[in-house]
Amino acid sequence: MGQTVKTWSPEMIRAWENTRPIVLNRLSRAQRTREVEDVMNEVWIAAAEGLDSFDEQRGSFQGWINGIAVRQSLRMVRSEARRGNTTEAIAQAASSGVSTVYDVVAEDFGDAVAGEVSDWAHVSEVLRMVRAAVSQRRLFDRSMRLILECDGDVGEAARRFGIAAPALRDSHRNVLDLARVIQRALSSYWRRREERVDRAVSFRDLLNCLPAESEESRAWIGTIARAVASRGGFGNVSAADVAQMTGMAEVTARHCLARTSWLLMIARTVLENGDLE
Numbered sequence: 001m002g003q004t005v006k007t008w009s010p011e012m013i014r015a016w017e018n019t020r021p022i023v024l025n026r027l028s029r030a031q032r033t034r035e036v037e038d039v040m041n042e043v044w045i046a047a048a049e050g051l052d053s054f055d056e057q058r059g060s061f062q063g064w065i066n067g068i069a070v071r072q073s074l075r076m077v078r079s080e081a082r083r084g085n086t087t088e089a090i091a092q093a094a095s096s097g098v099s100t101v102y103d104v105v106a107e108d109f110g111d112a113v114a115g116e117v118s119d120w121a122h123v124s125e126v127l128r129m130v131r132a133a134v135s136q137r138r139l140f141d142r143s144m145r146l147i148l149e150c151d152g153d154v155g156e157a158a159r160r161f162g163i164a165a166p167a168l169r170d171s172h173r174n175v176l177d178l179a180r181v182i183q184r185a186l187s188s189y190w191r192r193r194e195e196r197v198d199r200a201v202s203f204r205d206l207l208n209c210l211p212a213e214s215e216e217s218r219a220w221i222g223t224i225a226r227a228v229a230s231r232g233g234f235g236n237v238s239a240a241d242v243a244q245m246t247g248m249a250e251v252t253a254r255h256c257l258a259r260t261s262w263l264l265m266i267a268r269t270v271l272e273n274g275d276l277e
Contacts, residue, residue: 008048008051011061012061012065015061015062015065016040016043016044016047016065018062019040019043019065019066019068019069020036020040022066022069022070022073023036023039023040023043023069023072023073024036026070026073026074026077027039027073027076027077030077032076032077035076038076039069039072039073039076042072042075042076043065043068043069043072046068046071046072047064047065047068050068125186126179126182126183126186127179129182129186129270129275129276130175130178130179130182132276133178133182133266133276134175134178139171139174139175140175142157142161142168142171142172143171143172143175143176145157145161146168146172154168154169154172174259176211177211177221177263178263178266180209180210180211181209181210181211181263181266181267181270182266182267182270184208184209184267185209185266185267185268185270185271186270186274188205188208188209188271189270189271189272189273189274190274192271193274201268201271201272203229205267205271206225206264206267206268206271207222207225207226207229209263209264209267209270209271210222210225210260210263210264210267219246220242220246220248220256220260221256221259221260221263223242223245223246224237224242224245224246224256224257224260225260225264227241227242227245228260234257234261237257239251239253239254239257240253242254242256242257
């Protein structure tokens, strides 16, 4: 590990001052420019508190403090968003640096988002389809409120909503799965149109729309999909097969098999039509 910095130098102070355009840019998108000075102060405080963690060998101080400026700006937008209604909050968050629909509903909303805003029309379209596809509208609304009102704290949200925490966590993950599938399928749909791809949607195209398997609790999705592909269809894969492959109880495997089939159906519909209709 390289040498850490303990005190502020004149160059570091200038680097902090250079973050003002970043803060102004993020807040202006959400029409929060009156908060610039407050956020600049928060950037200074956060940088001062974390100064010991800055390592010169891992990057420049300007890059390090720029990241702090982005995070503090997005936190300000998030705190303001939680005071408004869900629809306005989503739009405000997206216009302030969220690059994908997953960032709107993910647990680390606001903190991990550092890129430029993408196409809000695309994000809005995905959210519309997610809400339409969720069988019970309140499950989608709960996911939004979980992030915007409770900062992703499932325990706090469960107490506030009067439901069991495991049930809320599971329904929220299902919404995240659906959001990821629809976003990937819609992006692929427009890419195919731009490239004038005229071949039929393949099973590989569908697999590419599924949630990543990096999270252990979602690894079963890819396992089931690959089993279906290798055996020639869902009709050739039973709940008992899934239970054997994943170690799940058979009743759980049956639910997961149906869930994967539904996600792939959603992916195919969006890939072929650009919508769920």
